[in-house]
Amino acid sequence: MASHAEKKLTPSRILIYATLLLACVAYLIPVFIMIITSFKTTGDIRSGNLMSFPEVWSVDAWIKAWSSACTGVQCNGVSGFFWNSIKMAVPAVLISTALGAINGYVLAKWRFRGSDIFFSLLLFGCFLPFQVILLPMAATLGKMGLANTTTGLVIVHVVYGVAFTTLFFRNFYVGVPDALIKAARLDGAGFVTIFVRILLPMSVPIIMVCIIWQFTQIWNDFLFGVVFASGDSQPITVGLNNLVNTSTGVKEYNVDMAAAMIAALPTLVVYVLAGKYFIRGLTSGAVKG
Template sequence: MAELSLNKPRFTIGRLFVYATLLLGVLFYLMPLLVMLLTSFKSMDDIRSGNLLALPDAFLFDAWIKAWSSACTGVACDGVQGYFWNSFQITIPAVLISTFLGALNGYVLTKWKFRGSDLFFGLMLFGCFIPFQVVILPMAQTLGWLGLANTTTGLVFVHIVYGMSFTTLFFRNFYVAVPTELVNAARIDGAGFFTIFWRIILPLSGPIFVVCIIWQFTQVWNDFLFGVVYSGGDTKPITVALNNLVNTSTGVKEYNVDMAAAMIAALPTLIVYVLAGKYFVRGLTAGAVKG
């Protein structure tokens, strides 16, 4: 039996077919990224004379420098650097606050249930399925009443409100798998609401925190609709600046600068998924979609 298992071929026709299919899928999805990256390092002469997948005659960083510091995004020609930092000022607080509130909501809805909590969760779940376009007008009126229109704070508030439905869903489904006996034992010993949350629930919540942070970071950073509607002249995120740069009609169309700006806008989310992608999958399989 041992000899038979040792002589068994490692690669079968079926396995080779699976690997070939996966490789084709990877190439299909990475092709646009490769085209963007190669184009961003080409000169305009290279772009006009070659094809999309041709290597540049020389790898130049001129397009990256111009996209960062001097490209025109409408009437201003200061590049995308200011808008890049605007996106961080919007994304970081929105992600942290919506994730923390989602953790609290999930904790309450699973371990401190009250009358009508299931109905409350069901109604809150509707927020995950409401299209962006539906909330534009009421949210604009709310920001006007609060005096937050065209401000970074207002845009952070919008992303917190819209993202809290998703984070609550993730945390609630994760905490369902946490034994309620742990909470009951702590309550018998005299621990209160926040003591149990900080000392028992949070230490168990590492995987789902990673899931929510990656999810929210991607959603907020890549958002265009809320950014173009609720931001002002100096508070626009990089997605709005990228749109303005690509659609500007002044001067010669510089595709290498457009691609470099697109790569700059995509770098944070690419880095997040490269560094933390495996933890995202682990968090999901640890219970983020159970319940």
């Protein structure tokens, strides 16, 4: 026991934990300020300081941010933008994850002539900056009649995200023994049966990795939202930007902070509920190969 205690108190361990603690504090201070400011009244903000707790805890700023704050010429809060993001993110995440699973399965276990070239070209999409595809994607959506629509945003995020999900699933399925697939073929299982009954049940960790990755990227995206959407189809990031930059007199920092917290809550919930699967999926092959 003594040796174990001495090991804990070594200078190197103390330095490591102290560094981690400082990093944690530095990371959480802005979040702490946002939370307590969102519950302050305008008087509290003027009379106190950033780190002070509100004298009277109030949810008025949250209510206003959700339902009546001005985001340009309209004063309907960020609720409409929030639901736009839900309608955009959920189908985009599900479709890109499903396509990535099928692509990864084919590239890992049903190799064909030119599959390596196809995979390399697909990976090239992971390194394309967002700005490169703005003009061609805008032209494509215009020809499809989907410009400035939520459906158009879904397509944009699916196209851009499928390269990442394919990479994740392909690297995960490479670790599945080929003998398992061959045995299933000998038993008469086909392409769909092997995928649905053998690979998918063991793919929960990597599915969660893709869901968390895609949801975070799509929900937090601003560039695609501001370029490919307008009016009633804009996502929460654009609505938050409009709210913060709309001036109607006195600057209401509590409302701005409440709106920012509303925009951040879905990704926070996803990480809290599925974070352990994210780590498990990464260590199971998502970043190997």
